[in-house]
Amino acid sequence: MGREVGRVAFTERDHARFRSRLTESLSSLRKAVTDPAFGAAPPTLGAELELSLIEPDGRPAPVNAAVREATRDDSLTLEVARFNLEANLTPVPARGRPFTALAAQATSTLTGINATAPRHRGVAAVPIGTLPTLTPADLTARALTDLPRYHALERAWSRRRSVPFDLPVGERGLVRAESVAVQGAACSWQVHLTVAPHLFHRAFNAAQLATGPALAAAGNSPLPLGRPGWQEARIPVYEHGFGDRGSPGSGARRPRAGFGPGWMRGGPLSAFEVAVRRYDVLLPEVLPTHGLDAPCDWPELGELRLHLSTVWWWNRPVYDPRGHLRIEFRALPSGPTPLDMAANAAFLVGLTLFLTAGGRDVAQELPFALAKANFYRAARDGPHASLWWPSPGTAPREYRAGALVEELLPRAREGLALLSVGADEADTMLDLLHHRVVTGRTGAWWQQRAREALRRRGAADGEAAERGTGRPAPPGTSDTPGSACERDSAELAELTVHYARLAAEAAPVHTWKPPALSPRSDR
Structure with missing residues (x-):
């Protein structure tokens, strides 16, 4: 969805022309979706996988352009920060084993990138929501990938936010930031599902409701900039990084990064119409082909697609000139493994389809x-979150998220059957999620436990040195602020390296054990 542009600077005339094109685009789209041939193809699934690049010591490696060049993989694109890549996976038929197919593509991509490691000082690609070793210095304008789209976004945001903004990291921490490069701290697994026009607004609402329990079972971003935070701290980091906020006294803007403005009502195009009506234009590049005169079966609508790529809802409507509409599920984190990501996608997609079946519209069931x-x-509490869910014939009920996911797994299986996903495929994916929520062992859980283990080891090393055992005091075990920072940095680096090794081994995250660590002074 992050379409490239050819320019960085734009005029008021560009904005006016672009806004006019958006109005025309909606008119053209209304005509297209009334054609019985539009959206008539069998449903497909696709995905985008955002990755972090790390050095052998676990710290970010700002070499995305060189790595992409070395892999010669056309599916890879450069993400906003120089230590990020995105893999655009080939869409697959929803019938049969689509999630296994997407997992295989993700595995192949990771293998291909990591095979180039010897040419780049051992750099590896890691699927993780938020890289724990990132520091504020890694997220400045110097980290921005050198592409016109990112420079244009940086320029647009600099006009909208005349002061640095606060980036939430950890439970109560804030970091001052000035660049959209902070988005490098938020890597996602973005799943795409084609949806027939007559189902679209109800399926979109269903996706909104299904995302809560799916996210609760999928957390993998608990250490933003190395500080303990939400189970999915990627969510507030992303929203603040692309949030609309002006200079003091300029008045509040509607947030264009977030959960969305409300239930969609009024037909298949309501989500598109809301996105155009509510948000001003960031990248007003008018394209040479437009409307129904484009050289393809369906209108190109490049301006509409570009505008939608700058509205960062966690579920986003997508128009494709190949003749269909899609829902882009953007809330799931990258990682820990391709199999875990496939299971997360299966649950979210299956539950969405179940909640859409039989003419159901969840907008009528829950505020x-x-x-x-x-x-x-x-996002904050993961499997321990308290979530509301519709209860037929009575008021919505509150559930613990882990228990709710357990109750919803059979419903997701029904939804996958409606999509003609094979029964064995559904069982494999949803059983994996079952084991994860029963054990509570998400990627976030593993990272938190690993950090605790590393901190205990550091404390034990310090105590041993203080007792005068004859062992030299390990670096970073004294009580000075500088040494504490060094110790934290080393622990986070070790955690990241251990995570990367387990992710590469590809066993599902609920089977991972926190590192068994002996004191450093004994090693």
Whole structure:
């Protein structure tokens, strides 16, 4: 969805022309979706996988252009920060074993990138929501990937935010930031599902409701800039990085990065119309082909697609000139393994389809405010979150997220059957999620336990040195602020290297054990 542009600077005339094209685009889209041939193809699934590049010591490696060049993999694109890549996986038919197919593509991509490591000082690609070893110095304008789209976004945001903004990291921490490069701290597994026009607005609403429990079971971003935070701290980091906020006294803007403005009502194009109506234009590049005159079966609508790529809802409507509409599920984190990501996608997609079946519209069953609250509670508390869920014939009920996911797994299986996903495929994916929520062992859980183990080891080393055992005091075990920072940095680097090794081994995360560590002074 992050379409490239050819320019960095734009004029008021560009903005006016672009806004006019957006109005025309909606008119053209209304005509297209009334054609019985539009959206008639069998459903497909696709995905985008955002990756972090790390040095052998676990710290970020700002070499995305060189790594992409070395792999010669056309599916790879350069993400906003120089230590990120994105893999655009080939869409697959929803029938049969689509999640296994997407996992295989993700595995192949990771293998291909990591095979180039000897040419880049051992750099590796890691699927993780938020890289624990990142520091504020890694997220300045110097980290921005050198592409016109990112420079244009940086320029647009600099006009909208005349002062540095606060980036939430950890439970109560804030870091001052000035660049959209902070988005490098938020890597996602973005799943795409084609949806027939007559189902679209109800499926979009269903996706909004389904995202809360799916996110609760998928957390993998608990250490933003190395500080303990939400189970999915990637969510507030991303929203603040691309949030609309002006200079003091300029008035509040509607947030264009977030859960979305409300339930979609009024037909298949309501989500597209809301995105155009509510948000001003960031990248007003008018394209040479437009409307129904484009050289393809369906209108190109490049301006509409470009505008939508700058509206960062966690579920986003997508128009494709190949003749279909899609829902882009953007809330799931990258990692820990391709199999874990496939299971997360299967649960979210299956539950969405179940909640859409039989003419159902969840907008009639739950206030939007509760669905939105579910999302942020899930991001904060993971399987222990308290989530609201519709209860037929009575008021919505509150559930512990882990128990709710367990109850919803059979519903997700029904939804996958509606999509003609094979029964064995559904069982494999949803059983994996079952084991994860029963044990509580998400990627976030593993990272938190690993950090605790490393901190205990550091404390034990310091105590041994203080007792005068004759062992030399390990670096970073004294109580000075500088040494504490060095110790934290080394522990986070070791955690990241250990995570990367387990991710490469590809066993599902609920089977991972925190590192068994002996004191450094004994090693």
